[in-house]
Amino acid sequence: MLGNAETARRGNLVSAVGMLLAVVVTLLAKQILSYEWILVGIVAGSLVGYVAAVRVKMTAMPEMVALFNGFGGLASMLVGWSEYERLHLASPDALPLFISTTIFLTVLIGGITFTGSVYAFLKLAEWVSGRALLFRGQHMLNLALTVVAIAGGVLFAMGGDYERAGFFAAVAISLLLGFTIVMPIGGGDMPVVISMLNSLSGLAAAAAGFVIGNNVLVVAGCLVGTSGMILTLIMCKAMNRTMVNVLFSGFGATAATGKGTAFAGELKPISPGDTYAVLETARQVVIVPGYGMAVSQAQHQVKELADILEKNGAEVRFAIHPVAGRMPGHMNVLLAEANVPYEQLVEMAAINPMMPQVDVAIVIGANDVVNPAAINDKSSPIHGMPIVNAHEARTVICLKRGKGAGFSGLENQLFLLPNTRMLYGDAKVSLQAVVSEFKGN
Ligand code: NAP
Numbered sequence: 001m002l003g004n005a006e007t008a009r010r011g012n013l014v015s016a017v018g019m020l021l022a023v024v025v026t027l028l029a030k031q032i033l034s035y036e037w038i039l040v041g042i043v044a045g046s047l048v049g050y051v052a053a054v055r056v057k058m059t060a061m062p063e064m065v066a067l068f069n070g071f072g073g074l075a076s077m078l079v080g081w082s083e084y085e086r087l088h089l090a091s092p093d094a095l096p097l098f099i100s101t102t103i104f105l106t107v108l109i110g111g112i113t114f115t116g117s118v119y120a121f122l123k124l125a126e127w128v129s130g131r132a133l134l135f136r137g138q139h140m141l142n143l144a145l146t147v148v149a150i151a152g153g154v155l156f157a158m159g160g161d162y163e164r165a166g167f168f169a170a171v172a173i174s175l176l177l178g179f180t181i182v183m184p185i186g187g188g189d190m191p192v193v194i195s196m197l198n199s200l201s202g203l204a205a206a207a208a209g210f211v212i213g214n215n216v217l218v219v220a221g222c223l224v225g226t227s228g229m230i231l232t233l234i235m236c237k238a239m240n241r242t243m244v245n246v247l248f249s250g251f252g253a254t255a256a257t258g259k260g261t262a263f264a265g266e267l268k269p270i271s272p273g274d275t276y277a278v279l280e281t282a283r284q285v286v287i288v289p290g291y292g293m294a295v296s297q298a299q300h301q302v303k304e305l306a307d308i309l310e311k312n313g314a315e316v317r318f319a320i321h322p323v324a325g326r327m328p329g330h331m332n333v334l335l336a337e338a339n340v341p342y343e344q345l346v347e348m349a350a351i352n353p354m355m356p357q358v359d360v361a362i363v364i365g366a367n368d369v370v371n372p373a374a375i376n377d378k379s380s381p382i383h384g385m386p387i388v389n390a391h392e393a394r395t396v397i398c399l400k401r402g403k404g405a406g407f408s409g410l411e412n413q414l415f416l417l418p419n420t421r422m423l424y425g426d427a428k429v430s431l432q433a434v435v436s437e438f439k440g441n
Contacts, residue, residue: 002227005332005342022216058334059294062327063124066117066194069201073113076204077171080106083211084167094159102210104153104170109204111174112181117197119182120190130187132250139248142180149173184250188407191327192235192246199228231328238322240374240385265416267403270423272433275397276441278421279434282359282395285309286351288319288388289331291407292365292400292427299338301431302364306340308438314359318344319351319388321369326407352389361393363414365427367406372413382408396420399427 001011032038049068056064080103087095095103122128152173155166185193202224209217236243270278279285287302306316318340324331332345355361363370370390373380390396391414398415402424406412414420423430 005336005345019220022220025216026214058297058337059326060125061330061333062191062194063121065327066121066124066190066197069194069198070114070117070121072201073110073117073197073204075110076201076208077107077110077114077174079208080104080110080211081171088164094157094163097157099211100157101153102207104156104167106204106207106211107167107171108149108153108174109200109207111171112178113197113200113204115175115178116182117178117194117201119179120193120197123182123187124190126187130190132186132189133183134250138180138184142177145173145177145180149177181247185247186250188326189246191323192232192239192243195228195232195235195328196243196247199225199232202226202228235323235328238386240382263411263413263416265413265418267415267422268420270397270421272423272430272437275421275423275434276437278395278397279309279314279360279362280312280438280441282309282314284354284358284360285314285316286319286355286358286361286390286393287316288321288324288361288363288366288370288390289335290321290324290364290366290369291326291330292367294325294330294334295365296427296429298364298426298428298431299334299340301428301435303335303338303340304435305362305431305438306344308435312438316344317346317351317354319348319361319390320345321348321366321386321388324366324369348386348388352392355389355392358393359395361390361396363390363396363398364431365400366390367400367404367412368408368410370412370414371406371408371410372417373410377413380410382410390414391417391420394419397423399423399425399430401426 001007001014026032027035027038052064052068084095084103087099094100119128123130149170152166152169155162156164156170158166182193202221204221206218206221206225209215209219209221232243236246239246285306287306289299289302293299293302306318309316318331318335320331322328325334335345336342366388368374368382368385368387370388371380371382372387372389372391374382374385374387375389377383396414396417396419398420400422415422423434425433
């Protein structure tokens, strides 16, 4: 059900009911020590969750997801730790190898997820610099830390005098590793990293499930782990980058990540009045939303314009690029909020063959995902990235505020093409002006 936008709501509901069932069954278990503390946890967690969900702005969604992922990792780590303390109190002997291994994995993955996610949150919220921080020997340091953490795990599993030292070394290093792994990854790549950390938080939960012998936790954790990993790979593919490149290349360490070719041509502005004239006669219109639509929160005005165009006899579709915006499904969520029907949303692969027949492509705050350099400039760092072929439409109208580059920092040849016109200004204001022109005529 989650694989399709129309059934996703029901899929979420089914998952929620499944989780409720798991919680109720767990609460009925005899080993529960204190219902009072569980209640305190429920009240405190619900309050924080409610306030955060109500107050978060749509553009701040990725960092909230990052933070909540991190709490998942922390929870798993604490479960692993407390289970170790409980078993240690019960018997000072070395733990069975299976138990010590799963506790070690829970703590290691949970710790990395926690600090990695908190750092990702800080980068995205711009509380710290979003730049990729690189230094010599960085990857060697991460490798060395991983080796020391594993050595700590071995001491822990062996039991004896160094058992506790080994365990706490693994805890400390996992927390450190979260920071050092995310450090060389730029703010723009954070959505990919968040999706990967989400996957890790699932694996930590699955490991915690083994620790406490809870099958539901194992299954739910594996679901989160695999779906998060699939999402991560989809995002990498949509950017034509490998996961290794995202994690280790330091993309975004400098302001511009690559130059590509400089293009000739001039930017040709268009007024809202002339935009109206072009759109008034159009019969096939494709709207390509991007990050700028999210920044200006223009989704309701986009929907209003789409409705007006349809009333005027045009067929309107929305071209959805898989990495438009700054998080997976960013455009889908915004357009759904404005009640744009799902049938109007067309995926990139399906819309591209239709582009040559399209009268007008309206590009709203999208840049990289419509950059033809991805197809025709081999020297471009984004060469090979799949794009929405907006440039093939008879006329292209681009809404943006000025000459600002996209996430990649590259110049965009689309804006200079003879069939492109630039409607400058905040997307919401520009769309309101075009809608007013329609209403006034
Ligand atoms: P983009 O390349 O980041 O470009 C956004 C454009 O919007 C900018 O050129 C900017 O130009 C314009 N803009 C900003 N605020 C605006 C406003 N208020 N009104 C109108 N225009 C505004 O966006 P994109 O085409 O959506 O591409 C997404 C990029 O993010 C891709 O490079 C993708 O690889 C990357 N990325 C996405 C994800 C994901 O999950 N979606 C994950 C990782 C990376 P002005 O400043 O001139 O207005």
